[in-house]
Amino acid sequence: MPVIYNPPYDSPIEDLFVRHYEKYAAASVELVAQKEVDTICGRFILDFLVQDETGYRVGIECDGKEFHEESRDEWRDAMILGDGHVDAMYRLRGSDINFYIEDILFLLAELEPIIFRKRAHANLEVLASSEIKGLKKDHGRDHYFFKYRNGDDKGFFRLEARRRTVPASERRFWQTAYRYAQEVGGGKLDDVIYSYRNGRQSDFI
16 A cells, blocks of 8 residues: 555654655555554554565654653664564654755665665655765664754754664674563563663673
8 A cells, every 4th residue: 555645643743754755655665653562561652664565664763852862762662673563763853854854765765775666766866965965874874973064053964773684793782672671571661771771781781
């Protein structure tokens, strides 16, 4: 079922994301808003779940708050990834969605071409900034970050990425967090985080 802009959405930035993504989404993908997922540390709600016909799943979080608790977000994402609800998770800042949505979509089209139309990347390249086009893009990175050079007050671009598939020679913190949650038998996420920070975390690094 093609992605269709179908408001209302949970927030203005989520509305803006879908309104633009719809233009470039592959015909084979389904987009589910406010997708509930059950994990070993409780139930969480994904802003969006994008699923290809092959079953490949991408989680999208639109972070509208100016100050997110990044560590807790990472633990939350770890439970969702570890339990296999998504293959990749991307966190987008509200300010970037508002000011630089084409840059976000251009980067996502580079990293996750399966959820975009074949011509999407070329079309977005015309609209994207020189900064995003010059950014090194690969699946080994967890953060994509730069400062715009135009001197305006919009400032910095930042996108977080976490992926279920990690090279055998590497390790990501989300894997450590999920393994710890398994070891203690799951439970309330904040309690698991507290236990990790004040207990045997050295055994899991």
